[in-house]
Structure formats: C-alpha cells, structure tokens
Amino acid sequence: MAWVDEAATTLRGAGYRPGAAGQLVLEHLAAQNCCVGAKEIHDDLRRHGRTVGLASVYRMLDALSEQSLVQRVDVGDGIVRYEPARRSDHHHHLVCARCHGVAELEGCEVDEWLGQAAREHGFTPTGHTLEVTGLCAACQAA
Amino acid sequence: MAWVDEAATTLRGAGYRPGAAGQLVLEHLAAQNCCVGAKEIHDDLRRHGRTVGLASVYRMLDALSEQSLVQRVDVGDGIVRYEPARRSDHHHHLVCARCHGVAELEGCEVDEWLGQAAREHGFTPTGHTLEVTGLCAACQAA
DNA sequence: GTCAGTGCAAAGCTTTTGCAGCGCG
DNA sequence: CGCGCTGCAAAAGCTTTGCACTGAC
Numbered sequence A, B: 001m002a003w004v005d006e007a008a009t010t011l012r013g014a015g016y017r018p019g020a021a022g023q024l025v026l027e028h029l030a031a032q033n034c035c036v037g038a039k040e041i042h043d044d045l046r047r048h049g050r051t052v053g054l055a056s057v058y059r060m061l062d063a064l065s066e067q068s069l070v071q072r073v074d075v076g077d078g079i080v081r082y083e084p085a086r087r088s089d090h091h092h093h094l095v096c097a098r099c100h101g102v103a104e105l106e107g108c109e110v111d112e113w114l115g116q117a118a119r120e121h122g123f124t125p126t127g128h129t130l131e132v133t134g135l136c137a138a139c140q141a142a
Numbered sequence C: 001g002t003c004a005g006t007g008c009a010a011a012g013c014t015t016t017t018g019c020a021g022c023g024c025g
Numbered sequence D: 001c002g003c004g005c006t007g008c009a010a011a012a013g014c015t016t017t018g019c020a021c022t023g024a025c
Helices: A003-013 A020-030 A038-047 A054-066 A111-119 A137-141 B003-012 B020-030 B036-049 B054-066 B112-117 B135-142
Strands: A069-073 A080-084 A089-097 A102-106 A126-136 B070-074 B080-084 B091-096 B102-106 B124-135
Touching: A003 A020, A003 A054, A020 A038, A020 A054, A020 A080, A038 A054, A054 A069, A054 A080, A069 B020, A069 B070, A102 B020, A111 A126, A111 B124, A126 B112, B003 B020, B020 B036, B020 B054, B020 B080, B036 B054, B054 B070, B054 B080, B070 B124, B112 B124
Parallel strands: A089 A126, B091 B124
Antiparallel strands: A069 A080, A089 A102, A126 B124, B070 B080, B091 B102
C-alpha cells in the first residue's frame, strides 16, 4: 500500500479527517524521500499555487507524528524536519556538527535489538531515528 | 578522565576559553545523567544563586556541540535538550509519540555497524543519537 | 592594551493558539 | 444542522544577536 493511502486511512481511524489542505500536505510529503521542514512544505505548496495555511501544515504534521506516520529529524539547525515513515526506504542520517549538512545512510541494523529492548520497558516501538554526528568530508578538510 | 576535564581541555584546544559562566554550565551538565534543556540549565544555576546569562548557556552549548562533547536530544516537545557525551553511560531514549515522555534505554549495539557505514561515506563519526518513538505504557493503557 | 567571554536587553524565527468561515457528513 | 478542518492574524516561546563591560594574558 502506498504511504499516502496508509497515512490517510490511519488518520481517519484516529478520528482525523484530512480535508483539502491535509491532502496536499500528505501528497507533498509522499513525494519527499528525505527530511523537509514545515516552512519548506508551506513554501513549496504556495509556489505551486496551492493556498495552504502554515498552521494547517503544522497541524497535519502533529497528527501524523502522533500516529508515527512521519519521523521527526533534528539536524541541529533549529528547524524541525519530518519525513514519511515508510518501511521501505528506511534510512538514517549523518549530521555534520560543524556545517549541519545532512547525508543519508542506507540500511538499518538495529530493529531487532531495539524492538526487544524497548518492549522490556513496556514500551511499544513504532519507529526510530538514528542520527550520527561527526564531521563531513568537506569540514574535515577545512 | 572526568568529563568536565576532558570537555574543558578540548574546548581550550579549539580556541575556546571558558570563563566563570562556562565553567558553571560545564559543571552543571556533568552533574546530569540525562538530557536537560538550555532554559532548564539557566534556571537551575539561577536558583543556586549563580548569575549566568541565558545567552552564555547557549553559547557554551553551541561550542560543546560543535566539539561533539554533548549530544543534542530531540524529544519532540519543541525544546532542544543536551546531555554530556560520555563513553560510559552511553544510552538512548524511548520517546512517547503521545505524551512526549522520555525513558532511558541502556546499552547500545550499533557502534560497530555505524562506524563502518559512516566511514564509507567519508564521514568521521564522533557520536550518535538514537530515539525510539512509540507509545509508553501509560499512553497505551489510556 | 588587546581580546575573548559575559550579562542584559532587544530582535528573530519557528511554532502555537484563537477565531471566523466553509465544507462535508 | 453540526462538527471539524482551514486560513489568517496575533501571540508565545525558544534561541540568537548586538553591545558595553570585565577579567585574563
């Protein structure tokens, strides 16, 4: 099932009924492969002629976040980013401590360990973020 | 070597010379085992009669962050938290998507995989954060 | 004497909240 | 008809920046 559909269904199940604005945000998110900020989404939609309130973007992101349909990604530049939580395309991030640049790190080998460890705490995991801090190639050279 | 000393040394090496305020922030951080926010640090120091500017706290955190001496922790409530990056006491977090509560998850089994994967990207890792999102026991029951 | 760190105050930005309007059930 | 999503505008924080001051080299 495509992420958009799954998201819409889950949201509806949670009593949230996305309207026009919500649908646009959803579709825009689905088109992203890596993290985007709220303002970025808002600007992009506007640029395409879609009138969407910034507040609606935030509201939608909140709802999605609560259902674990998106993952928050904190790069360290003060802007909160989100990315669709797909089972496929599950990846992590290499975040440079100097320039705050982000690179994707494919693959993930923590799921099993994590799931078990979390459940031992009575916690039901629905996803996770893993950010590696360090220095990117460019900043090392500098 | 204690974290405070290592931090002070590293900072000095980076050309940053912590004064009275910096020292206080450093010591306060060292006394924490889990994440604290900037404002929290500021308030605590004030409460103990130490006059430290909020700006100094942020400046110190920035410097520490750039040297990877602290780890940013994003819980999802809009407040950026930091915790000292010690080799011992390396842990991760279980973050509830509903109530934003945080629990510690001891242990870490990703270092080896991570180090190698990161280096393949020309990235030099100095640390990492791993946040597990899901539902805490309390929110599941509700 | 110079230069970096500091505190205070003001500014900046992202994010949140309030409120009237509109559309879908 | 009612309830909830929407947009706009205003408000609320957290964080950053500017500036004069102080202390260390």
